[in-house]
Amino acid sequence: MPQTIKTRSGRVLVMPSDEEDAAITAAALSDPDNQPLTADQLSQFKRRPGRPAGSNKELVSLRLDTEVLETFRSTGSGWQTRINEVLKDWAKHH
Numbered sequence: 001m002p003q004t005i006k007t008r009s010g011r012v013l014v015m016p017s018d019e020e021d022a023a024i025t026a027a028a029l030s031d032p033d034n035q036p037l038t039a040d041q042l043s044q045f046k047r048r049p050g051r052p053a054g055s056n057k058e059l060v061s062l063r064l065d066t067e068v069l070e071t072f073r074s075t076g077s078g079w080q081t082r083i084n085e086v087l088k089d090w091a092k093h094h
Contacts, residue, residue, distance in 0.1 A: 002014050002015065002017065057084075064083075
């Protein structure tokens with residue numbers, strides 16, 4: 001059975017077998033125009049904790065009607081941002 005990893009978002013990733021991984025690595029190393037990144041190069045891409053600099057958001061706890069949450073969640077990823085946009089629009093016009 002293939003090895004799988006479950007992400008924080010709930011997605012399941014199927015990892016390549018040792019043979020598949022060796023074939024992928026060999027193919028990458030054989031391409032002189034697109035060599036794999038070194039460990040030093042990869043280290044510069046480490047994610048920093050927290051929100052990006054300049055983000056002007058604050059974490060709050062807020063109780064909303066189930067109907068409102070279901071409506072926004074049904075629109076897919078980014079539903080919290082859409083709620084924020086609706087509230088900003090309301091605040092601008094009132």
